[in-house]
Amino acid sequence: MFALACQDRSSKPDVLKVNVDTTLSDLEYDEDTDQDKKITIEDTADKVFEVKTKDGNEVSIESTYHLSNLLQELARAKNESLTEADIKMSRVEEEPADRISRLIKTKYWDNLTRQVDKPGLERILTDTKASDSTMRRLYVPSTDSVGIAYFKSIEKDFKNFKVVVLPQNITPEYVKSINDKPGILSLKLKNGKGVPFVVPGGRFNEMYGWDSYFEGVGLNIDGRQDLSKAMVENFAYQIEHYGKILNANRSYYLTRSQPPFMTSFIRETYESTDENDTLWLKVMTRAAMQEYFEVWMEDGKKLTSNGLNRYFAEGIGIPPETESGHFDEQLAIYAEKYNMPISKFTEAYQSGNLPSQNQVKSDLSLPSLDDYFLHDRSLRESRHDTTWRLDGVCANLNTVSLNSLLYKYETDFAYLIQTYFDDSLTYDNQTFDAQYWLDKAEARKQLVNQLLWNEDDKVFYDYNFVTQSHLIYESATNYYPMWAELVTSEQAEHLKNRLLATLKAKGGILASSKFSVEKFATSDVARQWDYPNGWAPHQMLIWKGLMNYGYDDEAQELIYRWLWMITKNAVDYNGTIPEKYDVVSRTHKVYAEYGNVGTKFDYITPSGFGWMNASYQYGLSLLNEDLKTKLNQLVEPEVLFTP
Template sequence: MKRKVFLSTTFKSLLFLLFSFIYTLLPLQAQQLYQPAEQLGELFEQVQLQSVFPDSKTFPDATPLASPDEILQAYQQQKDQPGFDLRTFVMNNFEMPPQPAADFRSDTSLTVIQHIEQLWPVLTRQPGNDAGSLIPLPNAYVVPGGRFREIYYWDSFFTMLGLQASGETELIQNMVDNFTHLINTTGHIPNGNRTYYLSRSQPPFYALMLRVLAQQKGKEILTNYAPALKKEYDFWMEGANTLNAANPAHRRVVRLPDGSILNRYWDDKPEPRPESYLEDVHLAQESGRNPEELYRHIRAAAESGWDFSSRWFSDANSLGTIHTTDIIPVDLNALLFHTEMTLAQMAEMQGNKAEAKRYEQRAKERQKALLKYAWNEADDFFYDYDFVKGTTTNIPTLAAVFPLYFCMAKRKHASAVAQKIEADFLKPGGVVTTLNRTGQQWDSPNGWAPLQWMTIQALRNYKHTRLADTIARNWTRRNIEVYQATGKLVEKYNVEDLTLEAGGGEYPNQDGFGWTNGVLLKLLTLHPELLQTTEQEAVLQR
């Protein structure tokens, strides 16, 4: 595929870092970013509780046409007047969020690769069009699609895999620089570039993004981003030095009985999520639990990206029993192991052997602790660890492949995990996320692109090539068959019953779709025979 010619890596990186440094001199608050739930108060609450819009995300994404204070004052003056209509008031005072690419029509005579290549510009957003709750970014970026009109943290790594296959190095650079900008201006990478996402992050894939960029521009580029990666790591590890037996947990860090430090997901605000306000309030009412406690667990699960899944439920079935902050997730800690190893490599490249040894030691300690606490000898499988109960959750999920992806596991662990994946998770359309049917979107019967990629590559690391090939073949066939039938690539797929669409969760299955496009294109680029086989099968079926 054709590649483009760009400015030198060194000059462009230094230019960006200079811009980012200058920008950090202004605190984020100085940008006067719009916070819909906080600034609109009662108006925001009533719009959400009265279901003025079918999707709770619509109103937080709307742009006020006057200052929030003026709109709120007008609402207070008019709300009790005869004939007042809340929806009319909102439509008169807010610009509704755009519906991107509403006029895009798929041409199913194109191959799926050609289709994805056409989608990249459709899903790309330019800086300068930011308004409302959007956090401005300095460079172009790719959004997932559908209702997701902003970047998302962990989505973007999998999207980058496809951009890499397309030779879109400049766009990868732009997205890495955007995330670096967010670290430098907000102190971390938020869930997405919306103000209502600032209280949480998502699975820490930044170090992996840097490696994709380094594959394109040379590993020397890694050192340019060492300061930002350190800041992100410090965000996840904040408070680790304050932990003790009497105070074993703080924000995202947890001290285990043997003194080991591992991480959990967290969110700083024990409130309903603005983008899912009605759903969270209703759940709190139905569960009968302390609302603030419930909201904290809900938001922590949103930080995990698995919102929602039975892996977070104490009864493995109902959302009302969610207890995310009690859980040390196996995938999160594998990702932070990789972050520590990347920081060690960066320090080594900079000639700082003491710092390299320090980060490498932290990675080794994390690996030892994860193998101790997350590996269940009886079941021969990696589970999340409930540090409150002092035991593994024993809920099988594809998070178990993450230690294999980062080569943290021993060969006996990898063989046992592979055996269970093949016996229980492998389905006609790929691998299923969990073995539980709860109606949640991160449970059976759904399969998701990021977890297919992590599973396939994890198995390849330990030479379970046949199983990896089977999963890749099943998944790519499922994606292509749906594309040929509908002209769409979607957020998630039913991998068990190929006659049905994926479902569950708080919103309909979305079209677009960033990480589906990225993983599919990367797999087809690495294994072109997958496309040829699927096309031949389609011809035979006709």
């Protein structure tokens, strides 16, 4: 159990009047033994520090947590250029869950906010992903006359900066041609200013698709519908001008969409306020309908012949956002058959100048490599980049997750039309009533149950429509149907039991099971969307899914386990809130292919991580009062819940 480790509180002043530089320097010297500008459980000092106040008193502060809070408060004062400061003891001794939640609400969301306009570009254009070695670029759709005029007018205000107007027809060939000319894509302007958005973490400067929805959940709880509505509007802009909600607004994502959450984003944002802006709601709903029909329901691409959907990200060649050498293991197979070094083979493949087939050592079909990268791009479109579940097969799968999300679109459209538009909404010269969408949802439900439900295991699995078989892989995504309210109460009981038996860990829900990774992994590479890691989106969807079917006690336990892990990690590591966790060891020290974002900072974590912040606020909003008290005391989950 966590307990205050300072001396008797009654003997302490409410405010410590200190010299900022001297106190900060002394604290670092005394307690930051590894000199990383943080005070953590890995520092080897005695964790007792005497604060010398301006009025000549000495106040003893003890424990890693309280000392790290003191460090953060001093650093904030220094950042404000204060020579002397009044450090409130209420901040030093603040309850840990309360502190995390307060900082998310009052600091982190604003620190994660960006906008694409002249002031915003001052920061965005420092990002290396916005430029090559010599030129920084902003790409603007040819259909956005307002954006073209605005950005052309400020082009001269930035050094080595170019505004590029995209062609009307954006093809995979065009996107490949600008891979060596990277840049950011413009977003919506309103009243001469960029419409703001929240980025995933401090090192990001672009708006990511599904991240935005989960961030929106937290923003709505914290009363920041100004940002939630703005991000929905940026989604609508992307649909109108880029033809899809982008993976992110970078040039190399122009052929790639992302998991569809827009109707949930619209509905939850609209209904979290007392506003009655039905015009906004109508415009946003029509934009979501455009995405549904034009992105997801085009035959032969994301819609398969069996009536269900798949991820299918168009493009040519190697995904440009990956680091050098990422695909060497796969490319080596082909390079060996062509009797070429990997570097030469890669160059030839990317340029389309491979030797003819009769020069290959054995029978080799080049499209199989093209197919591999189709699957890889589609995997990235699913945002599970990467997992052994989807490796080399993603575009052949009717995934449980995607079809659950589209079922939610269909039921959301029915609800919105019936509730707010008098059961009639016109889009593209066609009038829709609620029954149209309910029929769509029912047809999808029948197909999901027919093709994705596994009667033996009593769970949903992704369906390979090429081999006409289930991909037997234990994944958190198998439980999206409970969030979408697609299942019967009998199915929900089976799913709940299966979930807790296969994916519950000490820190929450696993992205996938150890058994599945061991079965499907073809190398020892640790994929970040697999065991032993856990992710905020999975937790949030599964909590809501369980509660949809009355499993409140199970949801409370999972929420507590997740929040306890975040809180304990922040207490032990100077407020660190990372992108993901190892939920088996309950640590932010994740050694997967991309490491962990949000763990490197000096003194203060400035912004946490977007969907991790949201999961914290969402979890607290659902947690009962007794468990909130125990969370602040850091009572171990094992004390409260049976295995």
